[in-house]
Amino acid sequence: MADRHDDPTSGDGAALPPAFYAAPRGRLGDWWTLLHPPYTAWHLGYVLLGAAVAERVDLPTLGWTLLAFFLAVGIAAHALDELAGRPLATSLSDTTLWVAAAVALAGAVGIGGYGVTMAGPWLLAFIVVGALLVLAYNLEWFGGRIHTDLGFALAWGAFPALTSAFAQQQRISPAAVLVALGATAWSLAQRTLSTPARHVRRRVRRVEVRVTERDGEVAEHDARWLLGPVEVALHWCSWAVVALGVGLVLARL
DSSP states (O other): OOOOOOOOBOTTSOBOOSSTTOOOSSHHHHHHHHTOHHHHHHHHHHHHHHHTTSSSOOHHHHHHHHHHHIIIIIIIIHHHHHHTTOTTOOOOOHHHHHHHHHHHHHHHHHHHHHHHHHHOTTHHHHHHHHHHHHHHHHTTOGGGTSSSHHHHHIIIIIHHHHHHHHHHHSSOOHHHHHHHHHHHHHHHHHHHHHHHHHHHHHTOSOOOEEEEOTTSOEEEEOHHHHHHHHHHHHHHHHHHHHHHHHHHHHHHO
């Protein structure tokens, strides 16, 4: 997920933040930005969708599953990602990021261990795979083979949905597989939009767009014009996944 930060600017020379959800610089702002709120919510929405395949949703189990993925993805994965080139340009020290990642991942694994007592020993496989994905994807183990668009979609789309479905019903049903496939496709769409947006914000020094209409009218635009539709779509998609997940879970209560 990392891209090198290089003080991007819009066409008028004003500096662009490294992400559309980035908060002003400062300790609290850095933590907010590090959490990637819309994207974290988006992927927690897959946890909701996975749980919704059960005939009846067990809310305590869902709550623990959401907390585990918030710790693993929202904190641990993003903290490790920030260590790789400082894509968000936060002022958080390397020690702070390593500690946050270690504590959050340990917390997620601990919650998973508690879940084994209710969901059975097969949940251990999900715990091991989940911890491995956080480390292998964000630290680019195995030569970065997992750090791809498909790896992202499987790790942060399919896996949360399948894990949540298994935690609810101790099996992977055909419905859960289809939800996981949908989460994978949705995550690939996310990457299709977010990758060029991140590139513009973090690597491009200046953007100048000249548009000539059929009637001959000419308009000039900057990076904000280029990014606007893409990032608005990402914003609304994150809300859509969460709303859909909450609605389907409520239907199962």
